[in-house]
Amino acid sequence: MNTEYSEIYLSAVIGRSVINSRGEELGILRDLIMVPGEVFPEVSHIVIKGRMGKMLLPWSEVSLFTHVVISAAGIAPPGLRAYEYREAEILVRRDLLDKQIVDVDGAKVVRVNDIKLGKLHDKLCIFSVDIGFRGLLRRLGYERFGDSVARLIKKNIPNTEISWEYVQPLEPHSSKLALNIARNQMNEIHPADLADIIEQIPIKSIKTVLENIDPETTGDTIYELEPEMRSVVIGQMDAEHASDILEEMSPDDAADVLADLSEETAQQLLGLMDDEEKEEIEELLVHEEDTAGGFMTSEFLTLPLNHTVGAAIADVRRLAGEIENVNYAYLLDDAEHLEGVLSLQDLLASKDDELVVDVMEDNIRSVNVGDDPEEILETLTRYDLTAVPVLDEDQRMVGIVTVDDVLAHYLPRLVKKRG
Numbered sequence: 170m171n172t173e174y175s176e177i178y179l180s181a182v183i184g185r186s187v188i189n190s191r192g193e194e195l196g197i198l199r200d201l202i203m204v205p206g207e208v209f210p211e212v213s214h215i216v217i218k219g220r221m222g223k224m225l226l227p228w229s230e231v232s233l234f235t236h237v238v239i240s241a242a243g244i245a246p247p248g249l250r251a252y253e254y255r256e257a258e259i260l261v262r263r264d265l266l267d268k269q270i271v272d273v274d275g276a277k278v279v280r281v282n283d284i285k286l287g288k289l290h291d292k293l294c295i296f297s298v299d300i301g302f303r304g305l306l307r308r309l310g311y312e313r314f315g316d317s318v319a320r321l322i323k324k325n326i327p328n329t330e331i332s333w334e335y336v337q338p339l340e341p342h343s344s345k346l347a348l349n350i351a352r353n354q355m356n357e358i359h360p361a362d363l364a365d366i367i368e369q370i371p372i373k374s375i376k377t378v379l380e381n382i383d384p385e386t387t388g389d390t391i392y393e394l395e396p397e398m399r400s401v402v403i404g405q406m407d408a409e410h411a412s413d414i415l416e417e418m419s420p421d422d423a424a425d426v427l428a429d430l431s432e433e434t435a436q437q438l439l440g441l442m443d444d445e446e447k448e449e450i451e452e453l454l455v456h457e458e459d460t461a462g463g464f465m466t467s468e469f470l471t472l473p474l475n476h477t478v479g480a481a482i483a484d485v486r487r488l489a490g491e492i493e494n495v496n497y498a499y500l501l502d503d504a505e506h507l508e509g510v511l512s513l514q515d516l517l518a519s520k521d522d523e524l525v526v527d528v529m530e531d532n533i534r535s536v537n538v539g540d541d542p543e544e545i546l547e548t549l550t551r552y553d554l555t556a557v558p559v560l561d562e563d564q565r566m567v568g569i570v571t572v573d574d575v576l577a578h579y580l581p582r583l584v585k586k587r588g
């Protein structure tokens with residue numbers, strides 16, 4: 170076989186004439202069938218659209234493959250036959266072009282604008298995908314025009330191609346799913362960026378993506394999703410897995426997620442949790458959503474009144490990995506009434522042998538479980554706090570509300586106003 174080409178883009182050959190050795194047109198090139206599994210997967214067949222419909226021609230019977238013309242070997246290639254769709258097949262144009270790739274470095278979803286093909290051991294292979302503006306211009310037929318404009322303004326249109334060795338389907342033999350780069354690096358992406366990615370990929374792909382992320386990151390990512398999307402994502406998981414994810418989340422975040430689910434689903438997931446986590450979350454769910462009780466987390470750092478500063482610092486180090494917010498330590502009596510508060514900064518500035526009760530702040534600013542967001546925000550901003558303790562009807566401390574919790578309440582409204 171004398172297949173003449175070096176490297177060529179898919180956009181340059183799709184729609185080109187396919188002829189036989191006499192120059193008679195068999196049809197036009199519609200697609201390529203890819204065989205997955207290799208570093209650079211090979212093309213096994215080309216799909217031709219002719220007068221009799223779609224036909225299939227084995228790559229071994231292609232003698233010429235250029236951006237001008239594609240030629241079959243012989244007058245009537247023996248392998249030419251009617252095309253029949255097979256579910257496991259991956260069609261390069263249909264299944265890869267315009268599909269999305271998770272860009273780990275940029276923590277975003279990018280689109281495949283073109284595909285580079287090339288010769289490897291006399292096979293036509295997929296070498297790379299073009300995710301840049303140049304690929305889009307080439308596909309639209311404006312690459313030269315784009316270069317001319319770029320030269321006038323003394324700019325370059327960069328080549329933005331990703332080698333196929335770094336690209337793989339989310340699932341084996343997938344045809345309609347997004348593509349994914351370096352799945353083992355997904356845990357390195359910030360949960361907020363992961364949430365943006367998940368909201369852009371096909372719903373059927375979400376489960377596969379989340380299976381490549383550790384439970385803690387998955388929980389943080391679900392929390393960052395829009396409320397209506399949370400129930401969609403939870404619905405993609407089996408109940409046992411979903412409950413495990415919720416247990417990894419802070420109680421207030423888990424309560425927020427459960428509040429967005431149907432009552433039946435929320436109760437099912439609660440029933441699968443360990444008793445301790447379940448009890449903490451249920452205590453938060455009884456509060457109205459837009460109140461201090463609804464915003465608060467029941468995880469906060471407490472210290473005994475008789476502790477020394479040195480012992481308190483040791484406690485902070487021991488518990489820092491278990492409690493999300495350790496900016497303040499709260500000192501409670503036996504009835505869980507708040508006696509004082511100590512910032513981490515003040516704690517570190519005190520002598521190890523001093524008692525915490527002697528260095529704590531006893532002029533305490535707090536909010537009640539029923540206080541609304543405006544009252545909470547006023548307390549936080551007026552007294553320059555990053556977190557404020559929450560007291561119940563009996564003046565017992567039951568949680569804290571952070572600045573982040575309150576801002577998360579207002580941010581969607583601000584975005585809507587700007588839009």
